[in-house]
Amino acid sequence: MTRNSPAVVSASKLGLTFQTNDGPVQALSNVDLTIGKGEFVSFIGPSGCGKTTLLRVIADLEKPTAGTISVNGMTPEQARESRAYGYVFQAAALFPWRTIERNVGLPLEIIGLSKAEQAERIKRTLELVNLSGFEKKYPWQLSGGMQQRASIARALAFDADLLLMDEPFGALDEIVRDHLNEQLLELWERTNKTICFVTHSIPEAVYLSTRIVVMSPRPGRVSDIIESTLPKKRPLDIRETPEFLAIAARVRDGLRAGHSYDD
């Protein structure tokens, strides 16, 4: 749908082999992927298939050992240095010596925003993830789900055009998850950000994405890419429509095919 816009992420023949003590582990092999501006791409696949690794390669936290990748037309390193993306890790990774508001403000301090601008963004993003009133609390005084929401707020406050999210809602209950899914879609639509989103949940992937990348393990590779035909405006009950269920079924088939590789 938006594929003719300039590529934000473009990978070709991308591979990554970890050298471990028990020999090489091929985490990614032959990944070809182009993500255009404004896309919402979900990565789904069994545990250990390289979803986190792929996100980390895009973020320049891991160097590929084969193929090429560019982010915003630059190398991942240049993109990281120009603060091109925000990253939500699989765990909250909040600093225990900082209050929630100062955790959310951490990236803003680093990029050197004015105090007023910092306060404004902290307030806005904490509202967005429903954490108003917890500004002065420390992370260890919050539940795991609240911590994860604070870490999402931190990435949103950073306000980069590319958002890399690694199972951000994995630790949350269904209702909060639904709410945050809606919020995220609304934010995406309003800001025209590009989002790469790792998840284990098929309904979540289908509900959010414009494209779903199905991956399979050993070696980690892309086994299927499914274009969503859903409209951009998506109320929560779109999940009961036949169209939605048809896409979900395709994703499920893709996942099954990947799993059968194991047997």
Place this chain on the structure above:
Amino acid sequence: MNWLKPSWQAVLAVALCLIAVALGAITKPEAAAMAQPEASLDYPYLVTKGLMFGLLLIAALVSMTKLPAIVEALVLFVGAHLTAWLLITGINGFEGTALAPYFLVLATAWLLGWRCVAVLSSLRPVANWAKTALRLIIPAIFGAWILILWEAITRGAGIPFILLPPPSAIGARIAGSLPVLGADVRQTIFKAVIFGYVVGSGAGFLAAIAADRVPFLRRGLLPIGNMVSALPIIGVAPIMVMWFGFDWQSKAAVVIIMTFFPMLVNTVAGLAASGHMERDLMRTYASGYWQTLFKLRLPAAAPFIFNALKINSTLALIGAIVAEFFGTPVVGMGFRISTEVGRMNIDMVWAEIAVAALAGSVFYGVVALFERAVTFWHPSVRGG
């Protein structure tokens, strides 16, 4: 029988007390007086003997009835400590004449004091002031009993002054030599220890950061630091005296050598303590070396750094005192200890030891307080 609430301490206390009563004379003079009832010999506990036994028995028995814990603790406290006071003041002038019942009375009072602490530590007050008071009272009773036992045993058994003076004699010596002790503390602690501690710890910290920043230093500095820390203080101190003179500067140099390495190793370990994910997070913000250092790695290293500061607080004191054995102007805690031992003024040696222990505890306590304030977020602090 449901008004009874026995405790093993109280039961044992009653038993010991009855044995003491049965054994009779508390001191040798009393035994002599009983042997010759016609001669009017003076002996200790003439009037207070019955009072002591009465206090102990009443306190032990009352403590076994169902009373509110606070009343029970109060009864035990008064019984145990009043008896101990009577026992210690009574032996005055008859040191070294104690017989078995003397020690039985002491043991009984101690058991009641123990029970008192046990009752107090089982209290769960709600009010904050009460919690604070309990936190202070329990260790205070503990410490008081070390002194009581020490005093009563050294005087009752007549232990030679040279071997172990009673705490009251040490206390009197401290009170009588305040100007000398004050001058020694100024020389040793306020000059050598503080200066050496600040410079040694500071240098260790900066060296750790340099080693972190410059890889070849990391490989070179740690083994050398390790070697320096293994240097025997007995060998280093005279050399420092030759280099830096007799005054406090040479002692400060010894302290610097002793405190440098613990800080270096601990800070190096602490700088590696931040998690991978947190460091990756800083990378995604394209945060520079110094920003990552100040916003992530140093706060994460704080528990390690405070560990080194606590270790160094005691090392510095030991180093400065021992270094003074190798030449100093005629003032200083180590100097005083080495000369007064030679003159057999053991109470003065103990007075210096007491002052050093007090200063060391205060020093450590101040560092620990800072630690609690700075690393409030660490599981070991917020948990307890």
